[in-house]
Amino acid sequence: MTWTLTAADGSTYESPTPGTYGGNRRQGVYGTLSCGVARDQRRRFPETMRAHRVFFADEETASAAGLRPCGSCLPDAYRAWKQRRGQ
Numbered sequence: 001m002t003w004t005l006t007a008a009d010g011s012t013y014e015s016p017t018p019g020t021y022g023g024n025r026r027q028g029v030y031g032t033l034s035c036g037v038a039r040d041q042r043r044r045f046p047e048t049m050r051a052h053r054v055f056f057a058d059e060e061t062a063s064a065a066g067l068r069p070c071g072s073c074l075p076d077a078y079r080a081w082k083q084r085r086g087q
Contacts, residue, residue, distance in 0.1 A: 002016060003018045003055065004055065006056055006061070006062075006065055007061065008065050015057065019056050020033070020059075021033065021057075021058065021059055022035075022038065022053060022054070022056070023053070027052070028068055029070050031070030032070075035070055035072060036073070038073075054067075068081050069081050
């Protein structure tokens with residue numbers, strides 16, 4: 001079995017191991033696979049969320065692909081992201 005993951009440049013590739021982070025390309029957010037906010041969004045908007053869902057091997061790749069950390073499941077990374085942006 002293989003999993004489709006997203007690389008830092010936004011391209012996709014097949015991996016023998018599943019991703020450890022998931023994200024939404026349209027919203028520009030990534031987080032843990034167990035994130036409650038993402039789970040609620042998937043329940044409320046299943047088609048939209050499925051169409052824009054991406055998976056990453058690690059947090060560094062998700063960030064390099066241009067997504068920001070989720071403020072709910074990754075609060076420390078989110079605060080650091082905000083500080084880097086001067087917010």
